[in-house]
Amino acid sequence: MTDTQTALPRADIAASARTRRRWNPRSLLSKRESPVVLALLLLVLFTYLANPRFLAPQGLKDLMLNATIMMIMAAGQALIISTRSVDLSVGSALGLTAFLTGTLFATYPSIPIIVVFLAGIAMGAGLGAINGLLVTTARVPAMVITLGTLYVFRGVNSWWAGSTQYFAGDRPDAFGNLSVSLLVGIPIITIIAIIVIAVVTLFQRYSRSGRDLYAIGSDPDAAIVYGIPVGRRVFTAFVTNGALVGLAGVLYASRFNSVGAVTGTGLELQVVAAAVVGGVAIVGGVGTAAGAAIGALLLTTITGALTSVGVDKFWQQAVVGGLILASILIDRLATLRRARNLRKATS
Amino acid sequence: MSSTSRGRLSLKVGAILFAASLALTACGATVNDSPASPDTSAGTDASPTENAGGGDLSITFIPKQLNNPYTDVVLGGGKKGAEEAGFTTSNVVGPLDASASSQVSFINAETQAGTSVIVIAANDPDAVCAALKEARAGGAKIVAFDSDANPDCRDVFVSQVVxxxxxxxxxxxxxxxxxxxxxxxxxxxxxxxxxxxxxxxxxxxxxxxxxxxxxxxxxxxxxxxxxxxxxxxxxxxxxxxxxxxxxxxxxxxxxxxxxxxxxxxxxxxxxxxxxxxxxxxxxxxxxxxxxxxxxxxWDPAQLGYVSAYAGKALADGTITGKSGDKFTAGDMGEREVGENGIIIVGPPVRFNADNIDKYDF
Amino acid sequence: MENPGEQPLISLRNAVKTFGPVVALADGSIDLHAGEIHALAGENGAGKSTLVKVLAGLHHRDSGDFEIEGQPVSFATVADSRAAGISVIYQEPTLFPDLTVAENIFIGRQPRGRFGMIDHRLMRDHASAIFEELGVPIDPDRLAEGLSIADQQIIEIAKAISLEARVLVMDEPTAALSGHEVDRLFAVARSLRDKGAALMFISHRMEEIFSLCDRVTVMRDGRYVTTRMIPDTTPSQIVRDMVGRDIDQLFPKFDAQVGAPVLEVEGLNRAGVFRNISFCVRAGEIVALSGLVGAGRSEVARAVMGIDPIDSGTVTLLGKRLKPGQPMAAIRGGMGFVPEDRRKQGLVMELSVLRNTALTLRDGLARFGIINARKEAEVAAEWGRKLQVKSSSPYNSVATLSGGNQQKVVLAKWLATKPKLLIVDEPTRGIDVGTKAEVHRLLSQLAVDGVAILMISSELPEVLGMADRVLVMCEGAITAEFPRAEATPERIIEAATDHAKAAAS
Amino acid sequence: MTDTLTPVAAPPALSATRGAISRTLASRPALMTYILLVLLILASTMVPRFAQPRTATFLLLDVVATLLMAMPMTLVMITGDIDLSVASVAGLSSAVMGVLFTGGMPFGGVVLICLLVGLACGLFNGLFTAYVGLPALAVTIGTLALFRGLALVVIGDNAVSNFPPAASAYATGSFGATGIPLVMLPVGLIIVAFAVVLHMTPFGRTLFAMGHSMEAARFVGVNTKRARLLTLMSSGLVSALAGVFWTLRYSSARSDNATGLELVVIAAVVLGGVSVFGGKGSIWGSVCGVLIIGVINYALRLNRIPEVVLVTITGLLLIISVVAPSVVASWSAWRHRRRRAREIDSTITTAGALSA
Known part of the structure; x- marks a missing residue:
């Protein structure tokens, strides 16, 4: 649009630059994440008091390693859920990429590790693209589509793998060491995960397309009215999530002993649960990848913590379930209180 | 208007088709009833239609779960044993997860297939029991291996070791x-x-x-x-x-x-x-x-191997599963059925840095 | 059309838009020139909103010519029309409740700083600057969730301003605004016009059209009727153009015998929504509940029906006190409710005409808990016939019907319950003129038959033409009550914007 | 019987468009029936030994738990909710059954308490969903973990197997030569009951309305909260019953019984035409959905085709079942648009000719 035609008055930015620069603490984490952070801190604190070994270097390392893979997947899922979709195929997709990793190392023993990473990420993105394409072009709920691809991906995995399993010995030591070696006290794969999660969170907060995802989840109809390319954005979210799952799959192969036909089975609901616990509303519009990652950390830590303080292991799953319910309940109560305050304020 | 009749029509079509389907399955059932009905004799030659030919014997292995390397070695031995022992067909079926109930429908399918010998590693001794009993009633011989089923519902149990x-x-x-x-x-x-x-x-x-x-x-x-x-x-x-x-x-x-x-x-x-x-x-x-x-x-391949021979011996009537029965298990020589119908394969081997490279399984 | 020498900024000719069997726009034409404010007038259902959506790129015209500065254009998406400089403010603002106010203004075009990252602070400052210019104290950091409709409207305007649009389309922007908010909006609109933008303004209020606009285009039944220069015309002329016939016909009002009270409402309160609401509706009487959008009229009706909770107060129907929060009790007591939003509240759009009609009767149609399907179809067909619902089949979903016929289905399902009190909320919104008159006649006839009617309407002619008594609400309180003889547009508008009295009550 | 099970007037999804394809789509249950029949015929002719009474026994016994859970799931999903906790409720009911029976309680009492436990689980889900206002998906993901966890707490690692032989025999027996399992009698009654409730009662009518528009349902006086609570409670109750059946059929009460069955149930129900958005579906469609998956599974299993194929086919079926209608819909919408454009073109041409 040319200046001569443009007529609407526009605020002069320089003039309006406020002196009222109150510092805003909403940097990476919004306050939605504070309950889960608090819960995590309390959990770690109490567990430590009960059993100091929990925070010994080895305990800390185990803690981080356990959570790493789930954290990456939860971060990816946060992207999807924030658009009011869900991806249930992540467990199966992880299995496929983990098996790809094993296959690559077994077939080309001298393959550079970075190539394997790229291949895994590319495959994950491809699987995500299949989901994204089906969801956006067929306009059917992501839940059904990804429930379908959950089965299909798993089927392909079993077909491909058969009874083949790749073990630690099939992989170069350098690759296995990624999940062993420490850098400033943190396992390398955890560092990779933290970087990735930070990037995703920054994307969510500081990129236009990232903000569009929230708009879509907040009100899909309004997003269309506003001219947000809903299909393209949702597709991108699925591809990105797929790529993250691909990364998680490669790291899984580094971390765990064996990869085969059933690797990653049943992870999907855990991942969704982690995102929900981390403040990502299942109806979309809010929540961050970082929050979801912290949710994943909390869920995995709780298992370790309960073992550590000697709580009967049979209680662990029940506690996890209670935690999921508590977190959505807290969120709901906060919303209700906010609505009531708003009504009071206007009256 | 058109839509009304359309809805009704499809409803009627649905009703007719459903009735037809019931009738059809029922008819089909009566027609083909005889071949695999339980009373067709408990004989080993009861194998149905396409296993045709009198003394053809079939054996099916149902491991705890598929896609497990240990299972693969066991089944490798089993297949070898089945071939040597003279089974015409040998199959492997099984669930992808090792849950208690997942093996039952596989046993059912084998029962219906008229398989002569079912070799199973039970995920839960009781969960598979009813299905195995039914298979036995249909004439199949049951060999438990690796992990025993309830002794009431199998003929013998081939144990790795004591x-x-x-x-x-x-x-x-x-x-x-x-x-x-x-x-x-x-x-x-x-x-x-x-x-x-x-x-x-x-x-x-x-x-x-x-x-x-x-x-x-x-x-x-x-x-x-x-x-x-x-x-x-x-x-x-x-x-x-x-x-x-x-x-x-x-x-x-x-x-x-x-x-x-x-x-x-x-x-x-x-x-x-x-x-x-x-x-x-x-x-x-x-x-x-x-x-x-x-x-x-132990050598897992031997476990499968002996199981296959035990199945053959049961099918041939050489043994019945009672204590003291003896049969020859190919290269492994003679084996004796012990108490509770248990057959022992052999002693375990210790592996350490000195000898591990000699083994490939 | 006028100004033949000057090339219009935007020109839409003979646009057609259909939705399935429904023709929403049969012949939409309009020219917008730079530096004018152009009113688009027409009854509800005349196709104004559809035309707006075609301009916005939200709907694709089935046929017709669309030119910008003489160049034919075709918008595939909203982004295309926005890129061409067209900005639209819709009747019902649709903000993203989970995003901040500032973000709602700048979504998709947030200012970026280092590394191409969004500069949230700069965005906030831009928003603040626009709000300052508009003179509204909205915190750009607050979430859009829970904003009043007026504030949402302001945010939409702020967005258009920030977009530097050269064409600004405003679809009934004043419906929910108070007097001084309207003045403020008009000042902004005039300054935009003076700087060379083309504005299209849709309003039902003649006085607004005449005080703000330069030209007016009238539509009726999805077709272009005429374009007139404002100084050369009169409100009554435009109304004639809009309605296409004598206005009296639209509001057939029969003499009804006003009887005993049917509905008595005492001291109804709900914090932040409405307060001290007391009124009564008698048999055979049509009582209108008037006021601006957002004054709390629908909320009162919903509370009376028991759909929304109340903090205090009583609702008495035919002498029996209703338990609050139990719509079923109200329905059993003889209350019917034709809600404001036909698509979301009045009907289950995907269900068939039959199922929708029978939905209110479901319990009555059942014997031993089992619904008699044949009786269900008969009853539905009977009421469909009575109200002359035009549909190709009762098994088709109501979404396939025209707005007028949909409203008839809503009325049918309530009339089928033989109500003693019928609440109608904006009963003729978005339906064609012919059906509108039918609905009005029906309401009159119901009153004659002794039904008490509580009518909520934002259309003054409807209120004045139909009501025996007019209650006016402002900011959650009843600020005036006029008998039919005393009700005038001026008095009603005055009461509807009587903030002082509202605050005092 | 089909008369009662098939909805009287399945509202056409795309009544705006006519033609053969939309006509077929117009009644999803009939389509499902047809697919099921074709499958049965194919399996009977191509799969050796499929056409035997035993098939009925084994196949039906395999699907009984899924079939049971699919009934309330159909209601729950038509209302617009979902219940992911069904399999965990079954597991909990199985665990409780094992512990109480070992504890010496009479069998009848044990079953009763199991059903009450299921009802309580459903109540829990329902209160959180309908009355606290949380999304059912999130709530039942939570209770999926919680109820399974409680099952572990109740029975731990143990397995209980010594249930009364008569009960186990009932769970696995069949009606003589027909091969139809004995349990199909109560299961059939439950199916009919759900069909009647959904398709023939005022309550059922309101569920469809709620699924399309909660708001519109409230405006006709539906107590939407109570309705959602009731459907979720029915889900808990029936899932617990499925758990009891599972325990008896496999003579094994364990905490991990029926793990993962929730996704199978949802897949079957969606295949049967229930929309995850709510408002669409039928009991007969869901029954067909369960049976279709069951028949494919059983036929392939008889042919000793690996489980892998079953899994893949289930997934593909699910995707096709949701993608196909929308592809057809957009195709016919496109056709409609073209036809309309042609009509308008010709009208305008005529009009132009007249005015000229």
């Missing part, structure tokens, strides 16, 4: 490795696995009664469900919950591999001893890097 031997050899190894004293723990498969529980029971008895082990204390038993990730995390949990742990026995191949992987990447490597039952191929790198000194196993 359960007590397995228990003692593992205790011996752990005792040697931790110097005869200290806390130990057991990382098992599923809590209901018959074989695991039997060994654990023998180990507990032995620990209590044998003065050699008086300083060894079993502090914890955990279950990794033969799932790599779960076993891995259970191993972690064991270390954290039991700071004084000296050794771990994991009498399952998945469990020992996962535990070894955890130990080899942790500060406990070389400090906490690990032994149990493992596959040499899976454990080789851990033996070589010093995480594991010594572990044991």
């Amino acid at each position: 359960a007590k031997d397995v228990a003692t050899i593992q205790l011996e190894m752990i005792s040697e490795q931790i110097g005869g004293k200290g806390d130990i723990a057991i990382l098992s498969a599923t809590a209901n696995a018959t074989n695991q529980n039997e060994w654990i029971k023998f180990m507990e008895e032995e620990l209590a009664s044998n003065p050699d082990y008086k300083d060894i204390k079993l502090v914890s038993k955990v279950y990794g469900d033969d799932d790599d990730t779960k076993s891995f995390q259970e191993a972690q949990g064991l270390m954290q919950a039991n700071p004084n742990l000296k050794g771990i026995i994991s009498p399952t191949t998945v469990g020992i591999a996962a535990t070894a992987r955890y130990l080899s990447t942790s500060e406990y490597k070389g400090k906490v001893a690990l032994t149990g039952l493992g596959l040499p191929n899976e454990m080789r790198s851990f033996v070589k890097d010093g995480t594991v000194k010594e572990f044991a196993l």
Whole structure:
């Protein structure tokens, strides 16, 4: 649009630059994440008091390693859920990429590790693209589509793998060491995960397309009215999530002993649960990848913590379930209180 | 208007088709009733239509779950045995997960297929029982292997080794490795696995009664469900919950591999001893890097091999499963059915850095 | 059309838009010139909103010519029309409740700083600057969730301003605004016009059209009727153009015998929504509840029906006190409710005409808990016939019907319950003129038959033409009550914007 | 019987468009029936030994738990909710059954308490969903973990197997030569009951309305909260019953019984035409969905085709079942648009000619 035609008055930015620069603490984490952070801190604190070994270097390392893979997947899922979709195929997709990793190392023993990473990420993105394409072009709920691809991906995995399993010995030591070696006290794969999660969170907060995802989840109809390319954005979210799952799959192969036909089975609901616990509303519009990652950390830590303080292991799953319910309940109560305050304020 | 009649029409079509389908299945059923009905004789030659030809025998292996390396070795031996023993067809079917109920529908399908011998490693001794009974009623012979089904519903059980031997050899190894004293723990498969529980029971008895082990204390038993990730995390949990742990026995191949992987990447490597039952191929790198000194196993291929021959002997009527019955298991020579219909394959082998390269399974 | 020498900025000719069997726009034409404010007038259902959506790129015209500065254009998406400089403010603002106010203004075009990252602070400052210019104290950091409709409207305007649009389309922007908010909006609009933008303004209020606009285009039944220069015309002329016939016909009002009270409402309160609401509706009487959008009229009706909770107060129907929060009790007591939003509240759009009609009767149609399907179809067909619902089949979903016929289905399902009190909320919104008159006649006839009617309407002619008594609400309180003889547009508008009295009550 | 099970007037999804394809789509249950029949015929002719009474026994016994859970799931999903906790409720009911029976309680009492436990689980889900206002998806993901966890707490690692032989025999027996399992009688009654409730009662009518528009349902006086609570409670109750059946059929009460069955149930129900958005579906469609998956599974299993194929086919079926209608819909919408454009073109041409 040319200046001569443009007529609407526009605020002069320089003039309006406020002196009222109150510092805003909403940097990476919004306050939605504070309950889960608090819960995590309390959990770690109490567990430590009960059993100091929990925070010994080895305990800390185990803690981080356990959570790493789930954290990456939860971060990816946060992207999807924030658009009011869900991806249930992540467990199966992880299995496929983990098996790809094993296959690559077994077939080309001298393959550079970075190539394997790229291949895994590319495959994950491809699987995500299949989901994204089906969801956006067929306009059917992501839940059904990804429930379908959950089965299909798993089927392909079993077909491909058969009874083949790749073990630690099939992989170069350098690759296995990624999940062993420490850098400033943190396992390398955890560092990779933290970087990735930070990037995703920054994307969510500081990129236009990232903000569009929230708009879509907040009100899909309004997003269309506003001219947000809903299909393209949702597709991108699925591809990105797929790529993250691909990364998680490669790291899984580094971390765990064996990869085969059933690797990653049943992870999907855990991942969704982690995102929900981390403040990502299942109806979309809010929540961050970082929050979801912290949710994943909390869920995995709780298992370790309960073992550590000697709580009967049979209680662990029940506690996890209670935690999921508590977190959505807290969120709901906060919303209700906010609505009531708003009504009071206007009256 | 058009839509009204359309709706009604489709409804009627649906109703007719449904009725037809019931009729059809019913008719089809009556027509083909005879071949596999239970009373067609318990004979080995009852195999139906396309297995045609009088004495054709079929055998089907149903492992705990497919896609498991140990299972693959067992089944490899089984296939070889089946061929040598003279089975016309041999098949492997099974679930992808080792849950209690998942084997039942496979047994059902085999029952209906008129398979002569079903060889099964039971995920739950009771869950498969009713289905196995039905298969027997249909004329099939049931060989349990690896993990026993309820003795009421199988003909024989081919056991790797004498359960007590397995228990003692593992205790011996752990005792040697931790110097005869200290806390130990057991990382098992599923809590209901018959074989695991039997060994654990023998180990507990032995620990209590044998003065050699008086300083060894079993502090914890955990279950990794033969799932790599779960076993891995259970191993972690064991270390954290039991700071004084000296050794771990994991009498399952998945469990020992996962535990070894955890130990080899942790500060406990070389400090906490690990032994149990493992596959040499899976454990080789851990033996070589010093995480594991010594572990044991029988030759899984022999287990499958003997099972196939036992099935043949049952089908031929050579044995009936009662104590004292004898049959020849190919290269493995003569085997005798012991008490409760149990057939023992052979003694376990210990694997360590010196001999592990000689084995490939 | 006028100004033949000057090339219009935007020109839409003979645009057609259909939705299935429904023709929403039969012949939409309009020219917008730079530096003018152009009113688009027409009854509800005349196709104004559809035309707006075609301009916005939200709907694709089935046929017709669309030119910008003489160049034919075709918008595939909203982004295309926005890129061409067209900005639209819709009747019902659709903000993203989970995003901040500032973000709602700048979504998709947030200012970026280092590394191409969104500069949230700069965005906030831009928003603040626009709000300052508009003279409204909205915190750009607050979430859009829970904003009043007026504030949402302001945010939409702020967005258009920030977009530097050269064409600004405003679809009934004043419906929910108070007097001084309207003045403020008009000042902004005039300054935009003076700087060379083309504005299209849709309003039902003649006085607004005449005080603000330069030209007016009238539509009726989805077709272009005429374009007139404002100084050369009169409100009554435009109304004639809009309605296409004598206005009296639209509001057939029969003499009804006003009887005993049917509905008595005493001291109804709900914090932040309405307060001290007391009124009564008698048999055979049509009582209108008037006021601006957002004054709390629909909320009162919903509370009376028991759909929304109340904090205090009583609702008495035919002498029986209704339990609050139990719509079923109200329905059993003889209350019917034709809600404001036909698509979301009045009907289950995807269900068939039959199922929708029978939905209110479901319990009555059942014997031993089992619904008699044949009786269900008969009853539905009977009421469909009575109200002359035009549908190709009762098994078709109501979404396939025209707005007028949909409203008839809503009325049918309530009339089928033989109500003693019928609440109608904006009963003729978005339906064609012919059906509108039918609905009005029906309401009159119901009153004659002794039904008490509580009518909520934002259309003054409807209120004045139909009501025996007019209650006016402002900011959650009843600020005036006029008998039919005393009700005039001026008095009603005055009461509807009587903030002082509203605050005092 | 089909008369009662098939909805009287399945509202056409795309009544705006005519033609053969939309006509077929117009009644999803009939389409499902047809697919099921074709499958049965194919299986009977191509799969050796499929056409036997035993098939009925084994196949039906395999699907009974899924079939049971699919009934309330159909209601729950038509209302617009979802219940992911069904399999965990079954597991909990199985665990409770094992513990109480071992504890010496009479069998009848044990079953009763199991059903009450299921009802309580459903109540829990329902209160959180309908009355606290949380999304059912999130709530039942939570209770999926919680109820399974409680099952573990109740029975731990143990397995109980010594249930009364008569009960186990009933769970696995069949009606003589027909091969139809004995349990199909009560299961059939439950199916009919759900069909009647959904398709023939005022309550059922309101569920469809709620699924399309909660708001519109409230405006006709539906107590939407109570309705959602009731459907979720029915889900808990029936899932617990499925758990009891599972325990008896496999003579094994364990905490991990029926793990993962929730996704199978949802897949079957969606295949049967229930929309995850709510408002669409039928009991007969869901029954067909369960049976279709069951028949494919059983036929392939008889042919010893690996489980892998079953899994893949299930997934593909699910995807096709949701993608196909929307592809057809957009195709016919496109056709409609073209036709309309042609019509308008010709009208305008005529009009132009007249005015000229």
